[in-house]
Amino acid sequence: MAMKRLTRQRKAVMDVLQEARNHPDAAWIYQEVRKVVPNISLGTVYRTLEVLVDEGRIMQLARPGEATRYDANPAPHQHFICERCGAIIDLDVSAAEVLEKARRAYPEMVFQSADIEFRGLCADCRDKLQS
Numbered sequence: 001m002a003m004k005r006l007t008r009q010r011k012a013v014m015d016v017l018q019e020a021r022n023h024p025d026a027a028w029i030y031q032e033v034r035k036v037v038p039n040i041s042l043g044t045v046y047r048t049l050e051v052l053v054d055e056g057r058i059m060q061l062a063r064p065g066e067a068t069r070y071d072a073n074p075a076p077h078q079h080f081i082c083e084r085c086g087a088i089i090d091l092d093v094s095a096a097e098v099l100e101k102a103r104r105a106y107p108e109m110v111f112q113s114a115d116i117e118f119r120g121l122c123a124d125c126r127d128k129l130q131s
């Protein structure tokens with residue numbers, strides 16, 4: 001019975017995160033999951049997210065001065081951060097070229113991965129500024 005409940009909570013958290021396009025934080029996920037599992041606690045949501053991170057199913061995006069955000073896509077990808085509304089959007093842009101440049105410039109070091117953070121205005125914010 002406890003196992004069944006756990007699975008249901010887990011699934012609800014995963015579903016909410018996968019549908020969200022904005023890399024939400026735990027508080028936002030909690031609000032959404034409560035619509036499906038009304039008796040879930042914020043603590044349970046935090047623990048569930050921790051387990052999913054440990055299992056490599058989701059990623060944590062820790063940013064200084066902000067609540068930790070969560071990413072349903074654990075594969076390497078780049079992020080665009082809107083400086084106006086704070087939305088984090090996945091970019092289908094490869095860091096391979098940058099990584100290759102770094103390898104050539106610093107052959108004495110071993111480069112394994114690169115994270116590039118793109119910043120600017122998301123499409124919504126750009127539209128609002130123009131209208």
Ligand SMILES: [Zn+2]
Nearest residue numbers: 082085122125
């Ligand atoms: Zn924006």
Ligand SMILES: [Zn+2]
Nearest residue numbers: 071073079090
């Ligand atoms: Zn992402």
